[in-house]
Amino acid sequence: MPEPPAPPAPELLQRLYGEQHRLCATPNPQLQLVLSQERAVDLIELEALCDAVGWSRRPLRRVRKALQNSLLQVGLWRHDPRLPRLVGFARCTGDGVVEATVWDVAVHPLYQGVGLGKLLMVYVIDQLQGMGVERVSLFADPHVVEFYAAQGWELEPQQRRCAFWYSP
Numbered sequence: 218m219p220e221p222p223a224p225p226a227p228e229l230l231q232r233l234y235g236e237q238h239r240l241c242a243t244p245n246p247q248l249q250l251v252l253s254q255e256r257a258v259d260l261i262e263l264e265a266l267c268d269a270v271g272w273s274r275r276p277l278r279r280v281r282k283a284l285q286n287s288l289l290q291v292g293l294w295r296h297d298p299r300l301p302r303l304v305g306f307a308r309c310t311g312d313g314v315v316e317a318t319v320w321d322v323a324v325h326p327l328y329q330g331v332g333l334g335k336l337l338m339v340y341v342i343d344q345l346q347g348m349g350v351e352r353v354s355l356f357a358d359p360h361v362v363e364f365y366a367a368q369g370w371e372l373e374p375q376q377r378r379c380a381f382w383y384s385p
């Protein structure tokens with residue numbers, strides 16, 4: 218069994234991922250994963266992630282604009298001191314004060330099923346709460362609605378696609 222790698226130095230993490238980064242605990246100590254809303258997301262890497270989860274492609278210039286106009290972009294990075302890899306993503310639009318809507322939540326299939334999607338959503342909500350946002354909505358694919366409901370999101374009455382989170 219190889220020794221688990223030493224945790225990365227806090228200064229390095231701060232330089233790569235910004236002040237508000239969060240290390241994710243996973244069952245595999247070899248894997249060092251970091252959530253960050255500050256590290257810039259590369260459009261090609263994001264496209265590869267969206268491909269990996271089976272989403273249809275969107276023109277990159279439109280994606281760039283959508284990211285520019287977003288309130289919050291969160292990357293989930295597989296840590297590498299030279300080249301962190303994007304393995305998860307979510308973004309939000311909104312007024313930055315009261316309301317926000319979550320879009321494009323994805324975790325690369327190789328990293329699914331170990332709690333990272335949940336950590337990503339907790340991080341997103343924490344960042345929105347930090348802004349004072351009180352109501353968050355999202356439009357889930359029907360086969361994913363339960364993922365959000367299990368995390369306390371309230372489903373719309375027909376329980377099809379729309380879910381809401383309210384500040385406690």
Ligand SMILES: CC(C)(COP(=O)(O)OP(=O)(O)OC[C@H]1O[C@@H](n2cnc3c(N)ncnc32)[C@H](O)[C@@H]1OP(=O)(O)O)[C@@H](O)C(=O)NCCC(=O)NCCS
Pocket residue numbers: 270321322323324325328329330331332333334335336356357358360361362363364367
């Ligand atoms: C949905 C997605 C983000 C979940 O990420 P993940 O890292 O696999 O999720 P987690 O491991 O954190 O799962 C947390 C919990 O949700 C459950 N869960 C995961 N995906 C689920 C789904 N599609 N439906 C219902 N429950 C789900 C897990 O079983 C786990 O349950 P537990 O806490 O009882 O063990 C990921 O599967 C994904 O990227 N899917 C493809 C893209 C997509 O559909 N995005 C959502 C668009 S609305």
